[in-house]
Amino acid sequence: MQINAPKIGFVSLGCPKNLVDSERIITKLKTDGYEIAADYSHADLVVVNTCGFLNSAIEESLEAIGEALDENGKVLVTGCLGKKSEMILEKYPNVLGISGPQDYENLVKAVHENLPIEHHAFTSLIPAQGIKLTPRHYAYLKISEGCNNSCTFCIIPDIRGKLNSRKIDDVMLEAKRLVNAGVKELLVISQDTSAYGVDIKYAEAQWNNQVYQSRFIDLAEALSTLGVWVRMHYVYPYPHVDKVIPLMAEGKITPYLDIPFQHASARILKLMKRPANATNTLEAIKRWRTICPDLTIRSTFIIGFPGETEEDFTELLNFLKEAELDRVGCFTYSEVEGAKANSFPNLVSKELKQERLERFMVIQSRISARRLKRHIGTTQKVIIDEIRTDENIALARTQYDAPEVDGVVIIENINSHNGSIAKGLFVNVTITDANEHDLFAKLHNH
Numbered sequence: 001m002q003i004n005a006p007k008i009g010f011v012s013l014g015c016p017k018n019l020v021d022s023e024r025i026i027t028k029l030k031t032d033g034y035e036i037a038a039d040y041s042h043a044d045l046v047v048v049n050t051c052g053f054l055n056s057a058i059e060e061s062l063e064a065i066g067e068a069l070d071e072n073g074k075v076l077v078t079g080c081l082g083k084k085s086e087m088i089l090e091k092y093p094n095v096l097g098i099s100g101p102q103d104y105e106n107l108v109k110a111v112h113e114n115l116p117i118e119h120h121a122f123t124s125l126i127p128a129q130g131i132k133l134t135p136r137h138y139a140y141l142k143i144s145e146g147c148n149n150s151c152t153f154c155i156i157p158d159i160r161g162k163l164n165s166r167k168i169d170d171v172m173l174e175a176k177r178l179v180n181a182g183v184k185e186l187l188v189i190s191q192d193t194s195a196y197g198v199d200i201k202y203a204e205a206q207w208n209n210q211v212y213q214s215r216f217i218d219l220a221e222a223l224s225t226l227g228v229w230v231r232m233h234y235v236y237p238y239p240h241v242d243k244v245i246p247l248m249a250e251g252k253i254t255p256y257l258d259i260p261f262q263h264a265s266a267r268i269l270k271l272m273k274r275p276a277n278a279t280n281t282l283e284a285i286k287r288w289r290t291i292c293p294d295l296t297i298r299s300t301f302i303i304g305f306p307g308e309t310e311e312d313f314t315e316l317l318n319f320l321k322e323a324e325l326d327r328v329g330c331f332t333y334s335e336v337e338g339a340k341a342n343s344f345p346n347l348v349s350k351e352l353k354q355e356r357l358e359r360f361m362v363i364q365s366r367i368s369a370r371r372l373k374r375h376i377g378t379t380q381k382v383i384i385d386e387i388r389t390d391e392n393i394a395l396a397r398t399q400y401d402a403p404e405v406d407g408v409v410i411i412e413n414i415n416s417h418n419g420s421i422a423k424g425l426f427v428n429v430t431i432t433d434a435n436e437h438d439l440f441a442k443l444h445n446h
């Protein structure tokens with residue numbers, strides 16, 4: 001079965017800055033699950049990223065909008081000419097929406113409104129609420145499309161096809177461009193990050209006068225040269241993941257692993273057909289923490305998969321207690337249209353799923369709180385995501401927390417620092433307190 005993802009046509013006009021904007025928008029749309037169409041006829045909607053600098057550029061932009069409307073009909077306009085919306089609307093009253101330069105957020109919102117995409121709780125690479133594009137200091141770096149696994153609750157391989165990895169030089173070029181544009185934290189994503197490069201036989205390529213293979217460890221090595229935080233998401237615990245832990249211990253990449261375990265009972269993992277289900281995960285976690293005591297592990301779990309018995313669930317709770325994961329997301333199982341598991345017997349009732357979820361969360365929140373408490377009294381380098389002068393606080397993150405999904409560091413009393421802090425800056429703080437989700441801190445004098 002092949003289910004098609006919605007396709008966006010993209011026309012990018014103007015200067016290199018506009019091109020960087022286009023790349024960021026395309027990265028974001030792909031991350032959300034859209035595909036980019038090669039031409040108007042294969043697109044479900046077209047975005048025209050315009051330029052309005054010179055009269056000739058305005059004319060070119062207006063022509064491009066007209067052409068997109070003729071060829072496709074569904075058009076969103078963004079970019080510099082977006083500032084002159086009256087001019088566009090006078091000529092083309094039927095465009096679906098207009099947004100200005102670097103107004104990524106409204107453009108992406110308009111794409112979602114005009115061409116909705118289904119969100120799958122267990123497999124989406126980003127949270128249901130979507131990701132904000134406004135912070136310019138972090139960016140998602142997608143290293144491959146598709147997936148070679150066939151988890152029974154998932155239809156991603158049907159929608160996106162088999163694993164299709166980008167060559168390492170291509171990934172590094174994008175990473176470098178993002179860093180040059182001011183990005184200070186790269187979030188590496190794909191459906192199965194540790195499988196990166198298998199499909200292209202770990203193709204070799206040159207980047208920065210060095211030969212790298214298109215494989216997980218080489219990618220981590222290459223990204224570590226960029227001098228920014230590098231965060232690995234959607235890593236499955238295949239044995240070769242061990243190799244990346246020393247890089248984390250040496251501070252070359254962020255000591256953070258996002259591993260969607262989904263369950264701990266071998267029987268349920270087998271029913272789910274999860275990759276790496278035979279790996280002894282607890283042993284791996286212990287090994288990693290011995291090498292890199294600072295390692296933060298984030299994971300997600302599905303509760304109430306068809307056939308989950310009380311025994312399986314107890315096994316999961318015991319795993320939680322022993323693994324002491326730092327951050328955990330948890331969903332009750334629900335059917336995804338087209339997934340194999342939909343025909344599985346022994347469904348778990350809604351009430352029982354809910355009851356198990358609550359039991360799970362009680363245990364995990366105690367663990368998360370305990371894990372966070374160990375930071376109290378320490379000095380941490382944090383990146384500032386948001387400043388709220390009216391509340392006299394700033395929201396920041398340590399290297400142990402990913403944006404959007406994990407907790408934050410609440411820096412108090414920022415107004416006494418005379419505006420010396422800004423969004424996207426790294427600053428040093430002392431952690432003063434913690435609850436089960438967030439940390440509190442005071443700023444060091446700079």
Ligand code: SF4
Pocket residue numbers: 122123147148149150151154155156157191192275
């Ligand atoms: S690893 Fe499994 S859950 Fe993830 S995309 Fe592939 S098939 Fe889906």
